[in-house]
Every structure is written in C-alpha cells, then in structure tokens.
Amino acid sequence: MDIGGKPEARAGRGNAHNGLEATVEEAPMAIGRKKTGEDLLKELAMTIAREKIGKGGPEMLSRIIDAGWREVEPGVHLFYIEWGNKKGVPFVMLHGGPGAEFNETHFTLMDAKVHHVVAYDQRGCGASFPLASTMTKDDLKGIGNPLHVVHDTEHMRQTFFSDEQKIHVAGGSWGSTAALLYAEAHPDKVASLQIWSGFVGSRAEVEDMLADPSGKKDFKYQREYAWFISKIPSEKRGDIIGFLYEKIMSDDPAVAKKFSVIFEAYEHVLCAPDGYDFSKFEALKKETENDPNIVSHARLEISYHYHAAKQLEDADVLTNVGKIKDIPCRIVQGKRDKCTPPKYAYILQDRYGENCTVEEVESGHLRSDEAMKKKLQENILAAEAPRQVRLG
Numbered sequence: 001m002d003i004g005g006k007p008e009a010r011a012g013r014g015n016a017h018n019g020l021e022a023t024v025e026e027a028p029m030a031i032g033r034k035k036t037g038e039d040l041l042k043e044l045a046m047t048i049a050r051e052k053i054g055k056g057g058p059e060m061l062s063r064i065i066d067a068g069w070r071e072v073e074p075g076v077h078l079f080y081i082e083w084g085n086k087k088g089v090p091f092v093m094l095h096g097g098p099g100a101e102f103n104e105t106h107f108t109l110m111d112a113k114v115h116h117v118v119a120y121d122q123r124g125c126g127a128s129f130p131l132a133s134t135m136t137k138d139d140l141k142g143i144g145n146p147l148h149v150v151h152d153t154e155h156m157r158q159t160f161f162s163d164e165q166k167i168h169v170a171g172g173s174w175g176s177t178a179a180l181l182y183a184e185a186h187p188d189k190v191a192s193l194q195i196w197s198g199f200v201g202s203r204a205e206v207e208d209m210l211a212d213p214s215g216k217k218d219f220k221y222q223r224e225y226a227w228f229i230s231k232i233p234s235e236k237r238g239d240i241i242g243f244l245y246e247k248i249m250s251d252d253p254a255v256a257k258k259f260s261v262i263f264e265a266y267e268h269v270l271c272a273p274d275g276y277d278f279s280k281f282e283a284l285k286k287e288t289e290n291d292p293n294i295v296s297h298a299r300l301e302i303s304y305h306y307h308a309a310k311q312l313e314d315a316d317v318l319t320n321v322g323k324i325k326d327i328p329c330r331i332v333q334g335k336r337d338k339c340t341p342p343k344y345a346y347i348l349q350d351r352y353g354e355n356c357t358v359e360e361v362e363s364g365h366l367r368s369d370e371a372m373k374k375k376l377q378e379n380i381l382a383a384e385a386p387r388q389v390r391l392g
Helices: 020-031 037-056 058-062 137-143 147-160 174-185 203-210 222-230 234-248 253-270 278-290 294-311 343-352 370-382
Strands: 064-073 076-084 089-094 115-120 167-172 190-196 329-334 356-361
Touching: 037 058, 037 064, 037 076, 064 147, 076 147, 089 147, 089 174, 115 147, 137 294, 147 174, 167 174, 174 190, 190 370, 203 234, 222 253, 222 278, 234 253, 234 294, 253 278, 253 294, 329 343, 329 370, 343 356, 356 370
Parallel strands: 089 115, 089 167, 167 190, 190 329, 329 356
Antiparallel strands: 064 076, 076 115
C-alpha cells in the first residue's frame, strides 16, 4: 500500500523506461552503433538506475555496483540495482504497492559502506516489463499473486548473494507483506526482517482503510474523505473495492485514469506524510494525475486487493508466522498513519512472539518521513552481518 515515498518521487521521469523495446531501438543513435546489444542494454540500465535514484545525490549514484534486468520466467524481466559494498551486510529491499517501484528513498535507509543491497521492481512495476498498464485483467490477476514475490526474491538472493550467507529482508507496507511471505517460505535463508508500516495483506485492512471515518475524533481528513466518497455512487458503497476494481480495470483509458487518481490520491492522504494538510490537497491530486505510471500502480494494487482473499489462501501471513518465530523482526509504525495503522502490527506481534518488536514514532506511513527514516536507519544499521552458514 506504499505509494512510493513522496508523490514527486513517483513522477518526473515521463515514460523513459516504460517501453524498453522502443528505447533500445533508439539507443544506437545516441550512444554509437558499434556497441553490441548487450552493451546497449547495460548502458540503458545504468541510465534508468541514475534516473531512479538520482535525487539521492552523487554519493548515492557512485555506489551503484550494477543494474539491469533478470528474466525470472519466460517473458518476465525484473529491473534491479545492486548497490553499496559488495562485501557488506546482505540486504534485499522490497518496495510497496503493490504496484509501486523502488527509488532513492529506499537507499537513504542504508549505509553504502556497510550494506550490500539489491532492490528490484516487482512484476508489472517501474522499469520491469511487461508493465501492468499493458495487461489484461487475467494477466494482472496472475502477476498480482503474492507468491510470485517469494519466487522472485529467492531468484535475486541466488543471483547476488552467497549460498553460505543468510540475507536481511527490508520492506514497508506491501513490502512488509512480501518480506514476511518470503521469510515464511524460506526461514533458513533470512537473518532478520526490517519492516515498517506493517501490512499483513488482508482485505479487511483495505476495507478498514476505505471505511467511513465519520465520528472518529482522531481522523483529520474528513474533507478529503468527502471528496473521495462523492466519486462512489451510493448504491456501490457496500463494495467500494469491487467498484474501484471495475473502474480502474476499464478498457476506457479515461475511466481507468480518473479512478486510478481518485484511489491513489486518497490513499496518499491516509499516509499522513510530514507537512501535509488540506491546503495541499489540490496540489497532491495534480501530482497524482501527472504520474505517468499511476494506472499501472493502481491496477496492480486494486487487482491484488480484489483477489487477495483467494490468493493468500495457501500463504496467509498470520497463519504461517510460527515458521519464523526465531527470526528477529523489527517493525516501525507511524502514529499518524491511517493507511496501515499500528493495529495490525500488534496483531502480528502477538502471533509472532518475543522476537518481534513494534515501535511507534511521530510520523505517517512513509519511509521518507523524518522520524520514520531515522528509526529505520538505526534498526538497519544495527542488523548484524549473518554468520556464514551453508543453507539447506
């Protein structure tokens, strides 16, 4: 349910990496025809990597080890950045959404001298392809299956890290769900979980997020909710997720875009980012509307929420948490967060046991909020280098 750090982090690149084939065809004109296709792809990957994390500054950019695409199954290519210290503490970073992508705000949580980090855009997202906006409902239902992120994270672990070393897994919001699912599937390969804005992946959490907040004294976004609910016909308010699913998945691009913006803008309000108040709502809506990837993001997210109950039948986070009770799990929750409020993190902690801690900070949902960022940096830096252990 993470929408990518700050709204401006989601926009500004246009469609620079949304059409890989077209970009590769044009690349020889820009960088010389004598180079091989492999050379062109590598240069394109590094260009995209610099675009994705460039706002982090020259030092962050200088720490890119590698970038490119991994084919995790026929026709599915996931974009990755390998970053930091090749000999450092191993981390896989999982972005939120579902449907977002990673950016510089993920790497600001890490120390380039200490950590060896791999981050990748999940299926249908960011610079991975095919992109969700080009897919049918059935395609999206398939790639939205949360078990894919388990497979793809294991693919990245096998590709970039030693089989004699466990990895730390970090992620927030939907990324926390993905991290927990991966750990439950591969508990022998995980050294710790470093997560924030905990989300266990249930439809109940999304229904709570979109529920009528009238009468809640601590809910500061009544005017934004009034705008959001005015877009939902009264006869459809009994199943808001189902209504949004039909509209966002519409074959009419204008309808899909309109309701993608409605859904994502309101969700961002609920993230309660630092400095937000109602005076900024119009600007937020405009930023959301200008995001070139907003339909892809919304389609993946709403498709997941719509199908979540069935897809998690065999991989329910809370049911299987006993498998990871020996893995340290550090959860940071924002006190202002109305997108993934602390309630579900404490439910997870109760099931998990003593190795799971929850700490609330004065922030909203986003890793870029100052208090959230500071605590995550502390937790991640405290994660110890795993012992060299032959994995089964």
